[in-house]
Structures are given as C-alpha cells and as structure tokens.
Amino acid sequence: MQVQKAIQKRLSIRRYADASIPDEHLDILIKALQLAASGNNYQNWEFVFVKNPDVKQRLVPACSNQRFIKDCAYFVAGVADPKLKWHMVDITIALTQFALQAVELGYGTCWIGAFDEAQVKRVLKIPEDKKVVICMTFGMPTGKHVARGRKAVEEFIYLNQFGSRSKLSGA
Numbered sequence: 001m002q003v004q005k006a007i008q009k010r011l012s013i014r015r016y017a018d019a020s021i022p023d024e025h026l027d028i029l030i031k032a033l034q035l036a037a038s039g040n041n042y043q044n045w046e047f048v049f050v051k052n053p054d055v056k057q058r059l060v061p062a063c064s065n066q067r068f069i070k071d072c073a074y075f076v077a078g079v080a081d082p083k084l085k086w087h088m089v090d091i092t093i094a095l096t097q098f099a100l101q102a103v104e105l106g107y108g109t110c111w112i113g114a115f116d117e118a119q120v121k122r123v124l125k126i127p128e129d130k131k132v133v134i135c136m137t138f139g140m141p142t143g144k145h146v147a148r149g150r151k152a153v154e155e156f157i158y159l160n161q162f163g164s165r166s167k168l169s170g171a
C-alpha cells in the first residue's frame, strides 16, 4: 500500500473485532515508532502497550468512560519526559507513523486524548515525573466506519503570507 492510500484510508476506529495481532505485525508497528523523527534525535518516548483485559477495563473510567477501549487489541499510552522540549511533538509523530502503518496492515486506531492523566498513570504504574502525552487504541476494525468531513483546502492553505488564498496546486 502506498503512503497516500494509507493516509486516505485512515479514520478513527471505535469498534474492534476480537482478534489477536501476530508478532510479525507487532514488530513492523513497533519499527514505525522506532524510526520516527524526533527533536535532536532524543527519541523522548516510551510506550506502554496494554493487552491485559483487566487493565484495559480499568482504563475505561480513566479515559472518560470510552467503553471501546476494553475491546481494542492494545491500548497504547505515549509517555515522555516533559522536561525535554518537543516531547509532545515527538510522541505525536511516532504514533502518527504507527497509525498509518496499522492501516497498511489492515488494522485501525483511535487517538485517545480524553483521559485523566493521574488515573492512567496509576493504572499503568507510570512514574510521577513522566507525562502521558496521548494514547491510542489499536486493533482489527469491525462494522462500518464513516469518514468525517474536512475543511476545504482554501480555508487553511496560504501562499507566501498568512491569509493569502492564492491557489497553490500545480506548484
């Protein structure tokens, strides 16, 4: 699958089949995290992959009662050292690569930003001085998922100066 196709296919998956993930796919997905760009190449990221059903169940109330969390194959918590600049960006780049790689392998993901950090830290035993930047569910999609709309390109692409809506295409 080309990157362009994976970008077009990706959408938030909130319904998951009860399917396990083969090790060779996990290896590919973890490589997508490892190879991400990062500020100063600090690779300021650690990821807690949660497979245990009891732990996933305990994450539901920690994540605004989003019940689909218990159905995903893995809940992934993106953890960083908040003292380093770009920690928010680095984690996001890595998980974006993960999400696109997941599409190529036939899986789906959903970003999870609605969580209580203290609760997630408690459930996953994450040290106090670390920050849970963002989380993501991951697994085999089931059912129908509908793509959400997007702003028109003219609303957010400018040429040469902010607000200049001259056409960029063909450049």
Ligand SMILES: Cc1cc2nc3c(=O)[nH]c(=O)nc-3n(C[C@H](O)[C@H](O)[C@H](O)COP(=O)(O)O)c2cc1C
Pocket: 010, 011, 012, 013, 014, 066, 110, 111, 112, 113, 114, 115, 134, 147, 148
């Ligand atoms: C930073 C961030 C936090 C998000 N948090 C949640 C969340 O807690 N729960 C959820 O169901 N979706 C969450 N989403 C998914 C967005 O709702 C979704 O990406 C957006 O509606 C566009 O839909 P799409 O991903 O299907 O293209 C989050 C997305 C981002 C980027």
